[in-house]
Amino acid sequence: VIEDHFDIAYELEDTLRSRSKGGALKLLEAIRPMPGTTSFTRQQEPLGLGHAIWCARDIIGDEPFAILLPDMLMKSEPGCLSQMVEVYNERGGNVISVEEVPDDQTHNYGIVEVDGDVSAKTFSITGMVEKPAPGTAPTNLFINGRYILQPKIFELLENQETGAGGEIQLTDAMLALMGLEPFTGLRFEGETYDCGSKSGFLAANIAYALEDEELASELRPLLSAMLNT
Numbered sequence: 001v002i003e004d005h006f007d008i009a010y011e012l013e014d015t016l017r018s019r020s021k022g023g024a025l026k027l028l029e030a031i032r033p034m035p036g037t038t039s040f041t042r043q044q045e046p047l048g049l050g051h052a053i054w055c056a057r058d059i060i061g062d063e064p065f066a067i068l069l070p071d072m073l074m075k076s077e078p079g080c081l082s083q084m085v086e087v088y089n090e091r092g093g094n095v096i097s098v099e100e101v102p103d104d105q106t107h108n109y110g111i112v113e114v115d116g117d118v119s120a121k122t123f124s125i126t127g128m129v130e131k132p133a134p135g136t137a138p139t140n141l142f143i144n145g146r147y148i149l150q151p152k153i154f155e156l157l158e159n160q161e162t163g164a165g166g167e168i169q170l171t172d173a174m175l176a177l178m179g180l181e182p183f184t185g186l187r188f189e190g191e192t193y194d195c196g197s198k199s200g201f202l203a204a205n206i207a208y209a210l211e212d213e214e215l216a217s218e219l220r221p222l223l224s225a226m227l228n229t
C-alpha cells in the first residue's frame with residue numbers, strides 16, 4: 001500500500017486529467033519520489049522493531065544510516081534529523097534523539113541513561129532500557145524515534161534475543177553496540193506527536209491542519225465552538 005501510494009496511480013491521474021483537475025494532479029506529481037529513489041523491504045512477521053530494521057540490511061549495506069519512526073511526527077526548525085546530522089558530523093559514532101517524558105509514561109518508551117548533565121543539549125549515553133517497569137526508569141529521557149546508527153548494528157540484531165513485549169528490540173541491540181562504539185544523545189527541541197496513541201494522532205492532525213492557512217481559517221471557529229460547549 002505504501003509503495004503504491006508513492007507510485008503513479010494511472011486510473012486516478014487519468015480521471016483527474018479528463019476532468020481538468022490540474023491542481024490535484026500537480027499536487028500528486030509534487031510528492032512523487034523520482035524514479036529509482038526508493039527501495040522497500042518486507043517484514044514478513046511482526047517480530048519487533050529490531051527485526052524490522054534488520055530486514056533492511058541488504059538495502060543499507062556497510063554504511064551509517066538514519067532511522068525515522070514514522071508514527072512519531074516531529075516539528076522543528078531545523079528538523080530533528082538535520083540537528084542530529086550536525087552532531088554526527090562533529091562526533092561520529094551513533095546519535096539518537098531524546099526528549100523528556102512525564103514519570104507516568106516512561107514505561108511506554110525506550111529510556112536512556114546519560115553521563116553528566118541531564119539538561120545539556122548533547123550528552124554521552126551510558127545505558128538504555130526498553131519500556132522499563134513503572135518507577136524503574138533511570139531518567140525521564142525517552143528515545144523519540146530518530147536514530148543515526150553504524151552498520152555494526154545488523155550483526156547484533158542478527159543474534160538479538162527477544163526482549164520487552166516478546167519482541168526483538170532495537171534498544172537491546174543498541175545497548176550491545178554501546179559496548180563497542182560511542183552513543184551521543186541529542187535533546188530534541190520542538191514538538192513531537194506520538195501517533196501511536198489515539199490522542200497523539202488526533203493532536204497531530206489538528207496541529208498540522210492549523211499550519212495550513214486555508215484549513216486553519218475553517219478549523220479554528222469549529223474547534224473553539226467545540227471547546228466552548
Ligand code: G1P
Nearest residue numbers: 049072109110143144145171196
Ligand atoms: C519504539 C522503540 C522505543 C521508542 C519508541 C518511540 O517503540 O522501541 O524505544 O521509544 O518506538 O516511539 P514502539 O513505539 O514501537 O513500541
